[in-house]
Amino acid sequence: MKSSKNKPLEAKVSERISRKKGDVFLRSDFEDLGGYDQVGRALRRLVAKGKLVKIGYGLYARATVGPLSGKVVPSNGLPSLAMEALQRLKAEKLLDVEVVAPTSAQAYNTGRTTQVPTGRVIGVKGRVSRKIAFGGNQIVYERAS
Numbered sequence: 001m002k003s004s005k006n007k008p009l010e011a012k013v014s015e016r017i018s019r020k021k022g023d024v025f026l027r028s029d030f031e032d033l034g035g036y037d038q039v040g041r042a043l044r045r046l047v048a049k050g051k052l053v054k055i056g057y058g059l060y061a062r063a064t065v066g067p068l069s070g071k072v073v074p075s076n077g078l079p080s081l082a083m084e085a086l087q088r089l090k091a092e093k094l095l096d097v098e099v100v101a102p103t104s105a106q107a108y109n110t111g112r113t114t115q116v117p118t119g120r121v122i123g124v125k126g127r128v129s130r131k132i133a134f135g136g137n138q139i140v141y142e143r144a145s
Contacts, residue, residue, distance in 0.1 A: 009034045010042040014051060017062065023076045024084045027058040028092060056132045059085050074134055079119035082132045082139040086122070089130070097126035102142045 012033050017025060030039045043060060046052045050072040052060045062075040074081055089095035102123040107113045120137060123144040132139040 009038055010045050013039070013042045014046060017046070017051065022084060022088070023062045023074070024055075024081055024088055025052070025060045025062075026088060026092060026094075027060075053134060055081060055134050056085065056130060059132065061134075077119070078132070078134055078137055078139065079122070081134075082122060085132055086124070086128070095126075095128065095130065097124045097128055099124055100144045102144075 013030050016030065016033075020029075027039060027043065030043070033039060034042070043052065043054075047054055047060070050063055050065065053063045053072060053074050055061050055074065055078070061081050063072050064075045065071070066073040076084075083099060086095065086097060086099055090097060100123040101109070102117065102121040104113075104115070104117040104121060105123075108115065108117055121140045121142050123142045125144050128141045
């Protein structure tokens with residue numbers, strides 16, 4: 001067996017992904033393993049192998065094979081991945097926002113409407129210009145006061 005010093009970077013990144021609890025990974029989670037370009041190549045190879053999916057700039061999510069389509073999909077729904085990503089970005093001090101329930105969810109929860117929210121709208125207090133998307137579905141941010 002190879003020592004961890006001689007392991008390829010891709011194997012080191014893959015091991016770290018399997019040990020982590022969350023489903024969202026930032027590129028900065030792996031910056032101690034190698035240079036910016038090296039980590040980027042390792043992440044791209046893991047995306048090509050179906051272990052990760054890219055959901056945004058520097059944002060990756062754990063992947064699984066969809067039972068119906070047989071395609072590689074995120075292991076969790078896009079709205080929950082987006083919430084986790086925003087929390088991680090805030091923790092890393094890359095984003096200064098507070099996540100709140102959007103008005104459609106508030107209206108549904110209080111009984112003012114029977115329209116079920118899609119979950120692709122996230123209420124935020126603060127400015128967000130980051131795009132989080134996968135497979136043609138994109139998260140929309142709603143400014144809350």
